[in-house]
Amino acid sequence: MAEKIKINIDGIALEIEKGTTILDAAKSVNVKIPSLCYHEDLCVAGNCRVCVVEVEGRKNLVASCAAPAEDGMVVKTTTPKVRSARTDIISLLVSEHNTQCTTCYRSTNCELQSLASEYNVDSERYLSVLKPNIKVDKSSYSIEKDDSKCVRCQRCVRTCAELQHVNAITVAHKGKDMKISTFMDLPMNDVVCVNCGQCVTHCPTGALTERRYYHEIWDAIGDPDKHVVINTAPSVRVALGEMLGFPVGTRVTGKMVTALKKIGFNSVLDTDFTADLTIIEEGHEFLDRVTRALKNGEKVALPMITSCSPGWVKFIEHMYPEHLDHLSTCKSPQQMFGALTKTFYAEKMGIDPSKIVSVAAMPCAAKKFEANRPEMKSSGYQDVDAGLTTREIGHMIKQSGLDFVNLPDSKFDSYMGESSGAAVIFGATGGVMEAALRTVYEVVTGREVPFKNLAITPVRGLEGIKEATIKLEKVLPAYSFLEGVEVKVAIAHGLKNARTIMDQIKDGKSPYHFIEIMACPGGCIGGGGQPIPTNDEIRKKRIAAIYAEDEGMPIRKSHEVPEIKKIYESYLIKPLGHKSHELLHTHYKKRNRY
Amino acid sequence: MPEIKELVKGLADKYGRARESLMPILQGVVLENNFVSDIAMTEIARELDIATAEVYGTATFYSFLDTEPRGKFVIRVCKTITCDMHGKKRVIEKIEDLLKIKMGETTQDKKFTLLTTNCLGWCHQGPVMLVNSTPYPSLDENKVTEIIMEYMSK
Amino acid sequence: MENVKRVDLIFGEYTQEKYKILEETMKKSNEQIITEMINSGLKGRGGAGFLTGMKWKFTAQEKEPTKYVVCNADEGEPGTFKDREILTKVPRKVFSGMAICGKAIGAKIGFMYLRGEYSYLVPDLMAELDIYHEHAKRFNLDFTIELRMGSGAYICGEESALFESIEGKRGEPRNKPPYPTVSGVFGKPTVINNVETFVNAVMIMKYGAEEFKKIGTTDSRGSKVFSISGDTPKAGIYELELGMTVAQFVEEFGDGDTKAVQVGGASGFCVPRKKFKDTIIGFEGVPTGGSMMIFNSSRSMYNVLHNYLDFFEEESCGQCTPCRVGCQQLLKGIQAVKKGEKPSSYLNQLLKLSENMKITAKCGLGQSVANSFSSIVDNFKEEMIY
Structure with missing residues (x-):
């Protein structure tokens, strides 16, 4: 049994295991301390300082994500001193941020945006120190990197190193020039990046996003000459609902199929077929x-x-x-599907494969790169024209104005739907x-x-x-x-x-x-x-x-x-x-x- | 670039291949080439079996581990307050004039690079500059001219 | 000299020193050494001022068998150059201090982390190290010292950043706790002290805690090596007794027209003329790692502050928000006020920011930017505006 200690957070007395951080201790009694660089999957960095709290008897505030609670500690999470400091820190982050939120892919799903909104920070409080002329790196088929939206929390770097042992990205330079960079600041496409996209899902803002292809797909859907086929991967149906009003863990297979049909895909098929x-x-x-x-x-x-x-x-x-x-x-099932779509499916349906646009709805960023591998042309065409993420599908459904929650269920089309x-x-x-x-x-x-x-x-x-x-x-x-x-x-x-x-x-x-x-x-x-x-x-x-x-x-x-x-x-x-x-x-x- | 490969390998043999050897190896490359090229960093990554990005991230943290090409003689003029008070600006202007380059630049013959740096620890004898690793305190326009001329003839 | 008391502890009697003090100290028990250190009241000479004896004691108590001694020779604070002088003139005292510490805490390896700017010292230090190792062998002392170099990063003077740098990484300060005495370099219990502190330890071993305590004041025991620069006819290194006032100091070292003294470097405090008399140099007043920069009335304190902030925004490691962005905001802010783009009241907002940096930054660098910022802005407001 681990040693127990007693602490007090915002007037709540609690007993916790020695070594528990203040942040975790607070969470256990439903006291929410805002944080940014902290992520459950990753080691503690303690660098954004958003989670600072006051500990009785200490002059300086304490980063609650990094500080272990000590016996007898009295912690206060929302004193005027804490609020003033936290507001300043969030304002500082905003001052080095490209705040064009209206056009940001992560708008309404951005941790900095929520914090800034929660603390109602004044954009005029500080001068902008955003570096001028930052170019978005769109070299990769899978991942876009926009340094103007980076808050330097290093979650991506920790993800790439700790979870993935890839180390494609690193923290480079120091002081005001510190930034998240690849080796020699090379384009993402030219470094040892495996396109897994874990940096994207761990990024709190729009600095790292998947490269989007849905505009092209909307165009194809609107083109009467094209036959647009989509196949959906198994894990899309258990996560898509999270973006569209359902609790985590809801299966939305039938609604998803209906939505995709209503959006205008000519055929909605199941990647599960090629998984089998x-x-x-x-x-x-x-x-x-x-x-x-x-x-x-x-x-x-x-x-x-x-x-x-x-x-x-x-x-x-x-x-x-x-x-x-x-x-x-x-x-992979995606590529088998692509190859069969423009051969077997085309033959069965009597459609000219050159008119087929084959789309894959995937839980994955790397599928985009995979679709564009030069060897993936066994049908004589690019087998998969676009790999879309679950998030892109969610966006398309939102854009289509469908009332997703109340959609009826449908079944996948055939061939290749069983x-x-x-x-x-x-x-x-x-x-x-x-x-x-x-x-x-x-x-x-x-x-x-x-x-x-x-x-x-x-x-x-x-x-x-x-x-x-x-x-x-x-x-x-x-x-x-x-x-x-x-x-x-x-x-x-x-x-x-x-x-x-x-x-x-x-x-x-x-x-x-x-x-x-x-x-x-x-x-x-x-x-x-x-x-x-x-x-x-x-x-x-x-x-x-x-x-x-x-x-x-x-x-x-x-x-x-x-x-x-x-x-x-x-x-x-x-x-x-x-x-x-x-x-x-x-x-x-x-x-x-x- | 076989010579860089050899250099890095030699340094790794000397300092070891653990992560802690990274700094001495980077320093060794700079001592030899005055900067760490992408090729050198790739070789270091290979020798130490770490990612190139990690080598780059570490090198760029340290202002003396240049990752851009530098001249044979790197001049670093201290810009901290006491050197500033005692005529750093005039010294820099003189050097710019002598070498026909601006601050931050390298001469065409790749012989000199002119940079500023933070406190060099000679505040009682400012202005001061480093040429590679040699400090030259108590500079004025005449003294700096002499020093630069001497290096020009090297 | 009446205004200030000169001492000759640090630089004295080194020429004949053949590691005699170290040899003598080897006869003492570890407990004796640590007790003596604690009794001396010696506080670290790097600027932070933690009781050295306690540091040694805590590390000695750790059960982990591998421990390290680290000598912080990453002297980078603007206006400081005393460690360079000590390493040039009395390196044997420094090595002796490290070895005494190593014996007392049970460490077998010591690292000296020397800033890259001082790399020209390396050949001499290596030669001296050979001599040290010969002597250590002579009296069966199992403590070797390795030299590790920095490469131009002020932040590596912060102890945990220094450890990271020795480990071959970016010099980014760590979260504390754990403290070095528990988990320092390579995750092992570590004593890290400034160059001068180790020399002081040697002198304590030689003269005893009681003699050492006679110098200085209750809060600031012993002598201190000062690096004096700026508008002074006597720029240089001086070993002085702690506890004098800034007025006494200025009387001795000023040029007759001193308007401010920056005590403790860019991260220290600016003392204006009106406060000279009431300000004691030492832990009871303004602490200093030795940097004393003197400004006369011809100097613009705006320029001084601008120079410091320039320094900080470059030398911040950049990982924590308050320091990385805060330093940029302070600099941009005073520029904007000076140019009239922001009202003078914006200075109050910046003062508030610097206070928040002080209580939220991850390490001593970000926390101490407020020292110079507020002491200069508060005391020289008109110079900031007009």
Whole structure:
């Protein structure tokens, strides 16, 4: 038991564990202390000083996010001294800020704006010290960086370093010239940025945003010559509601489909379809690698690692280019969808693929970069014309003037609108692994995975690296060489954890056969394109919604989806077949780490 | 640039490859080249196995770890109050005149860079300047002319 | 000399010094050393003035086996140059002080962090370090000293920023607590003292706490090395007894026309002529790390303040809002008032801001900007406006 201490905050006496910060102690008794540089996901910086409070007996105010409470401390959070200081600090931040809020993408979702409004700061209080001629960096397909809106809280830098171990951005220079910068202040597109967008979801203001593409999509929708198709990723449906009047963790699948149809998309399809397809392809790829290794004694790269997270893919390309053969060659569901949209779908619907605009609604910033990878043109066209974030979809729905809360539900269109619960759980960390195991186990043994209600609980949850072992027994004759084999799997989310996994592989000490890696903490539900804010409490609610969606699905296993069976019968012929290789698989590129 | 690679490797061999070696390595590169180029920073990142952005972020914090090209002789004139009171301005004008450059610039032959700096710790003998690491206190127009002329002939 | 009392403690008897005091001190127990230090009442000579003996005691009490001693030779306060003089003239006393501290607290490694501006001292210091290590070996003292260099960042004189810099990072001050005595450089318990403080420790070991206490006042024990500059015919380094008034000081060092003395550098206080008599130089009045800048009536105090604020907005590390933006606002603000773009009443707003910086900034730099700002603006308001 940790030592307990007694303190008093705003007249409320409380007992807390020693080491608790004043901010956390206050939160536990519902005293809200405003803060800016503080974020639950990150280490304490204590640099914005917005959260200062008065501690009896001390001359100076104390930054409550950084200061541990001490026994007998008497804390006051709203004295005139505190209010005066806090107002000054917020005013100072405003004085170095580009305050063109009306045209800012983060307006009404900006922490500085709310603070300034709460404290009703006077814009005339101080002279502007905003640096002139700041150019917005729009070099990246995924991320825009506007230093004129930066409050220098360093949340992005801490995110990039602590959560993602990427360090694409840093604090550079000092004093009045201190700024958040890349190496040599190079454009974002030219540095070791994996486009995960976690800096965006951790930015309190509009300094870091995703590059928006919805204007082009509105234009395409308005163009009668174009056939605009959208597919929506699993985790969009459990987070979109947060922007449109629903509590965190609400599933809005049906309303989302209705809204997108009303907006004017010609066809609203489900990325889950290609998530199921990924499971079939990736599951067989895994079995193929295992067969070659165990049965034929070939040298095959194992463990095999999933490749559906484009932030993760770019991470390994930069950081571990010598281990790219561990990556599954499967494209991500988005890119499979894109390739099939302009081939299979076009054929089935009788539409000229050159007229198709293929859009993906994603919880992700890296999907934008992925869509623009030069190799992603297997349909003969750019397979995916635009990857939009959940936030962009939210904005489009707002712009359309729809009464989202009261919209009726609709179903996805066809073709490529049908899917399983296994596909839905792609949105949560561990989901791809669970979906793959549901199929692979059954392919090998002919039986369902031995977990109650198909819920493979060891792979679920927010632990950074999860492990599970599944013993293969009474296998089908074709897989007799696998009899008694214990399949070891691991799941990592957040690139910090990916690095741990990769270092094991690098050292030749990885005990696993199959690994799922997602770039973002929590998996796609915590993606860089999701509504802001995101923290563990929110991640858990979105994850709960994902699993609830899975349980509500009539089909829970990828290989049982009728449309999937049909596409193999009529088009792809067989997993890992010629057509699959042409459309559904890809290769990777070695990139510079330094 | 094989020579930069060699330089950085040599420094890393000498000072080690832990994070704490970053400052001495950066200082070693500046001692040799008068600035740390992007190539040098990339090599340092590689040697220490840290991100290039971290090397850049650290280097730019320190005003003596220039990340822009500098001349063979970097002149830093103290601009803090007592040097200011005792004729810093005239000294700077004289140097600008001699070298035909403005404050902050480098001569075309890449021999001299002229900068200001904060307190050099010679307040009782101001104005003072550093040429690379050598301090020259008690400057006036004549004295600074002599010194600059001497460096010009080097 | 009657106005001020000269002392010859710091620079005295160094030529023949062959680490005799250190050798003698090695015979004392750690408790004896620390008790002696506490009894001397010595306060840190960097400016903040924490009781040195207590620092040593707290660090000695820590259970962690690895501890460090750090000598802060990042002298960067405008108007200060005494550490350079000490390191030039009596480096052996500095190393002895570090070694005594190392023994007392149980540290095996000491770092001297020297500002980059003084890199020309390195060859001599390295040679002296070799001599120190020979002597240390001679009397079986397991305490080595390494030299680490700064590279032009005033903020690295702040102790936790200095640790960050030694660790190879940007010199950004840390949150406190934890304090250095618990978690200093490399996260280990650390004693960090100014160059002069270590020399004082050596002199305390030599003469004893009782003798040391006879110099100075109750609140300010011992002598102090002053760096005197500005409008004075006697600019230079002087070792003086603490406790004199500014009037006495000006009488001795002024040029007969002194209108203000800046005590403690850009982060210290400006004492105007009318307060010379009532202001004591020392911890009971205006504390100083040794910087004394004298201004005569020909000087514009607006220019002086402008120069300081220029300095601060560049040398702030930039991480915390009050310091990063506050310094820019103070500078821009006085410019605007001077140009008539803001009314003179705007100065009051700026004074209020500087007070808020004092109570909210993360470290001593941002907290002390108000010292010079308010003491100059309050005392020389007309110069700020006209």
